[in-house]
Amino acid sequence: MKNATFRQLRVFSEVARHLSFARAAENLHLTPPAVTMQIKELESHVGLPLFERQGRQISLTTTGEYMLVYARRILATLKDAEDVAARLQGAETGMLKIGFVSTAKYFMMKMIADFRDLHEGVDLHLQLGNRDELVSLLQSNEVDIAVMGRPPRETQLRAEPFAAHPHVFVAAPQHRLLSESRLSVEDLRLQDFIVREPGSGTRAAMQKFFDDARITPRFKIQLHSNETIKQAVMAGLGIGFLSMHTIGIELDQGRIAMLNVEGTPVVRAWNLVHTHSKTLSPATEAFRYFILERAEAFLARQFGHHWQEQL
Structure with a gap:
């Protein structure tokens, strides 16, 4: 395993998340053959297969399930290090991974567009899912911050209501x-x-x-x-x-x-959720403040008249 690369671990984590080489390739902006090559190289380092292949369907082997736990830990630690480095530089650059429930897309897309206009140096990665899926993504450090309705019960997550x-x-x-x-x-x-x-x-x-x-x-x-x-x-x-x-x-x-x-x-209430222990990058902090300061007024302008009709 000492010769495995971070790139191979990222590819492995993405394939495992979707159980699809094609989806992983699309999300990572790679070709399917490139994804296949990275997985084969990682399997050669491990010495055991990570996926079982039955026709076009794939699933994790027992070895793959164990390796996925450690791969995600390694990638999460690397991401934390990158966030700390960005904070020390004081630069709002890098990747910001935002998760949100599908119900929030009706206003989040416009708010994200407004945020991007103010912070052009930030690269955005958006992930939609239901509440339970987002909690899992936060816990595995696959998103930096998430927007959901019902706040999570998990004590390691912090929820801030904003509207x-x-x-x-x-x-x-x-x-x-x-x-x-x-x-x-x-x-x-x-x-x-x-x-x-x-x-x-x-x-x-x-x-x-x-x-x-x-x-x-x-x-x-x-x-x-x-x-x-x-x-x-x-x-x-x-x-x-x-x-x-x-x-x-x-x-x-x-x-x-x-x-x-x-x-x-x-x-x-709409809630902004992130992990307690995670050191937020400058980009994540900027997005957090942007939502906490602007979202309530934005929603009132867009939907307030319908609420008044119902009361």
């Missing part, structure tokens, strides 16, 4: 419940719901709402994206529960409608 995050029940404009000026939670008992997958913060908030009301909802369709849920709701397949920050365009165009349900909006 209100309202959630509402939505339906197709022709749904019969829209004829009611005010709905009780009981009115939803027999309705069909379209929900996000387990591990999603939106799914957890919806489940807690019904648990508090001691109602077991009818979860009929499970989908893995807000966009697909919106399409299903607009098609009349059921009622959805979504962040108000994801439905601005559809509300403005009259393609989707909010249900006026007692106890809603369910207001959570």
Whole structure:
């Protein structure tokens, strides 16, 4: 192993994360043959195969699973060293890895663009995932900072709330419940719901709402994206529960409608999350301050009028 390179470890970690040579090559801006070569060289240093190959499918061997733990530790230590060096230089340069839940993409892309305009020397790497996936990426040091709704319980992670995050029940404009000026939670008992997958913060908030009301909802369709849920709701397949920050365009165009349900909006908070022990690079600190100082006002300008309609 003493002849293994950091590049080989990075390639190995990326292939293991996606279990795909092609995806790893795309993310690392390499060709698939180059990725294959790096893995073969690392396997020759280890003396054992790291992946099992069955046709086009690959999986980690037992050796690969052990090696992945140490590879990630090495890469995390290297990243920390780079961040400390950048801090000592006082330069806002280098790579900034930002993770965020898919619900946040409706405002984060514009905010990241504004941040980039102020910090042109920073190279950005963006990673989308659900809440549980982002917690894992933070713990393995694969992202520097993350934006999510429900804060993590893990004690090694620090969550800083930066803006209100309202959630509402939505339906197709022709749904019969829209004829009611005010709905009780009981009115939803027999309705069909379209929900996000387990591990999603939106799914957890919806489940807690019904648990508090001691109602077991009818979860009929499970989908893995807000966009697909919106399409299903607009098609009349059921009622959805979504962040108000994801439905601005559809509300403005009259393609989707909010249900006026007692106890809603369910207001959570947007959180900025990073590890307690990690020394934040100047770029990460700059992004942290940018979000904490500007995000709340930005969201109020973009979505505040819809919130007022619901109150």
